[in-house]
Amino acid sequence: MIDFNLILLYLPNLLSGAWITLQIAAIGCTIGIFFGTILGVIHAGKNKLLRWCVTVYVTAFRGTPMLIQIAAAVLLLPQLGIYISDFWAATLAIGFNSSAYISQIIRSGIDFVGTGQIEAAKVLGMSSIQVTRYIVLPQAIRVVLPAIGNELITLIKESSLASTVGVMELSKQANYIKNRTFDALTIYFAVAVFYLILTTLLSFGVHLLEKKMRYHAEN
Amino acid sequence: MMKKIFPIIIVLILLLISSLLIWRSVGKHNVVKDENLLIVGTNAEYAPFSFIENNKIVGFDIDIITEVAHRLGKKIEIKDMPFDALLPKLQFGDIQIIAAGITATPEKAKKVLFTKPHLSGDQLIAITLATNPPIQNLKDLDGKEVVVNEGYTADLYMSTVSGPIIKRLASPAEGFLALNHGNAYAFVAAKSSVQPYFEKYGTKSFNIFLIDGVHDNYSFAISKQYPELLPAVQQAVDAMEQDGTIAAFKQKWNLS
Numbered sequence: 001m002i003d004f005n006l007i008l009l010y011l012p013n014l015l016s017g018a019w020i021t022l023q024i025a026a027i028g029c030t031i032g033i034f035f036g037t038i039l040g041v042i043h044a045g046k047n048k049l050l051r052w053c054v055t056v057y058v059t060a061f062r063g064t065p066m067l068i069q070i071a072a073a074v075l076l077l078p079q080l081g082i083y084i085s086d087f088w089a090a091t092l093a094i095g096f097n098s099s100a101y102i103s104q105i106i107r108s109g110i111d112f113v114g115t116g117q118i119e120a121a122k123v124l125g126m127s128s129i130q131v132t133r134y135i136v137l138p139q140a141i142r143v144v145l146p147a148i149g150n151e152l153i154t155l156i157k158e159s160s161l162a163s164t165v166g167v168m169e170l171s172k173q174a175n176y177i178k179n180r181t182f183d184a185l186t187i188y189f190a191v192a193v194f195y196l197i198l199t200t201l202l203s204f205g206v207h208l209l210e211k212k213m214r215y216h217a218e219n
Numbered sequence: 220m221m222k223k224i225f226p227i228i229i230v231l232i233l234l235l236i237s238s239l240l241i242w243r244s245v246g247k248h249n250v251v252k253d254e255n256l257l258i259v260g261t262n263a264e265y266a267p268f269s270f271i272e273n274n275k276i277v278g279f280d281i282d283i284i285t286e287v288a289h290r291l292g293k294k295i296e297i298k299d300m301p302f303d304a305l306l307p308k309l310q311f312g313d314i315q316i317i318a319a320g321i322t323a324t325p326e327k328a329k330k331v332l333f334t335k336p337h338l339s340g341d342q343l344i345a346i347t348l349a350t351n352p353p354i355q356n357l358k359d360l361d362g363k364e365v366v367v368n369e370g371y372t373a374d375l376y377m378s379t380v381s382g383p384i385i386k387r388l389a390s391p392a393e394g395f396l397a398l399n400h401g402n403a404y405a406f407v408a409a410k411s412s413v414q415p416y417f418e419k420y421g422t423k424s425f426n427i428f429l430i431d432g433v434h435d436n437y438s439f440a441i442s443k444q445y446p447e448l449l450p451a452v453q454q455a456v457d458a459m460e461q462d463g464t465i466a467a468f469k470q471k472w473n474l475s
Contacts, residue, residue, distance in 0.1 A: 179370030
């Protein structure tokens with residue numbers, strides 16, 4: 001049977017794990033969206049050298065496992081003289097990995113905005129930065145919001161990989177409890193519920209944002 | 220709002236029902252049908268207790284449990300899987316016994332059955348780089364990052380010591396990696412579990428501090444689905460203790 005007393009007993013561990021998971025996801029997602037948008041805009045742009053750089057970046061981050069990227073960040077950054085905690089190393093790796101995926105989502109959104117609009121805006125005398133900021137991105141982001149929501153939910157679950165370098169996030173706390181109580185089933189159940197709550201809250205947030213954007217677009 | 224919450228409630232209920240169903244089916248029939256088979260689970264990453272050599276699972280725990288099966292007149296089947304997977308498999312009864320250098324505690328004993336320790340007194344040690352001053356006292360680790368292997372006695376013990384910052388990694392190899400890369404100040408482990416590393420690379424580049432009065436003891440964990448196995452296995456282990464078989468295995472694997 002699911003041992004609810006055990007869940008209650010270790011609730012502080014689960015809550016602190018969920019809080020760390022939330023932090024990794026929130027910071028990783030901020031990095032991912034910010035950096036991913038810049039990369040996406042560059043990738044959809046005209047400068048060939050910059051586009052090539054983004055392609056290399058995306059190939060590297062999408063083509064290698066996140067597990068290896070996290071381990072590399074934790075082990076290699078100190079060798080380069082950058083001393084940050086394991087939490088930050090793992091979170092940065094997750095954020096930059098996510099930015100590679102988000103850049104491609106943003107690029108597809110930008111491709112969706114017709115060239116006619118961009119040319120019209122340029123005729124009106126807008127600079128290419130102004131065109132991107134006021135014409136292209138608002139429409140592109142509205143189109144790709146569901147895809148980004150998906151990416152963020154993936155991010156919450158993939159944050160569990162930070163456990164491999166010792167970050168005490170939700171799945172690491174699950175191991176911690178499991179190793180002390182040997183009750184794997186109860187802990188799997190509790191952790192599944194916790195992840196479910198986190199991802200549901202997030203998809204609810206994305207849903208609200210979509211609604212708001214649709215409202216703005218229609219008025 | 221209701222529309223959003225409804226699917227979550229359904230998923231939660233499904234999750235609960237499926238776990239209940241699984242548990243009921245577990246209680247009703249033994250998964251292991253063959254009475255003459257002893258199914259042993261291990262994690263063959265823990266030399267010298269259980270590890271892979273020339274594509275075969277060998278080690279101190281493996282030797283003992285193989286001899287136990289022999290004395291009980293059973294065939295043995297050894298399944299190698301990650302440590303994390305051993306526990307649910309044991310709870311479900313897919314494996315009958317875990318032989319992987321496991322330490323019994325009262326809290327764990329609520330969920331599984333334990334034999335009496337067949338090896339005790341494995342000393343806990345704290346390893347630091349020789350470039351740092353040797354540790355005089357556990358207090359020297361205050362505020363420092365200390366690696367332990369997740370779930371092992373060093374983890375359970377160091378978690379009760381306030382002061383050091385505990386970093387839990389999966390295997391001794393990762394512990395030494397973190398230590399050598401300056402990602403941690405110390406690595407605390409049971410002596411026998413780091414012995415294979417020292418035999419290969421020597422102890423010259425390390426300082427070793429014996430943690431006084433803290434020892435690791437190793438038992439077999441038996442599934443509660445097969446309670447009849449506990450007295451049988453215990454009897455066989457006791458007999459092996461008396462006729463010197465276990466002492467011979469200890470010598471073979473260089474354990475004291």
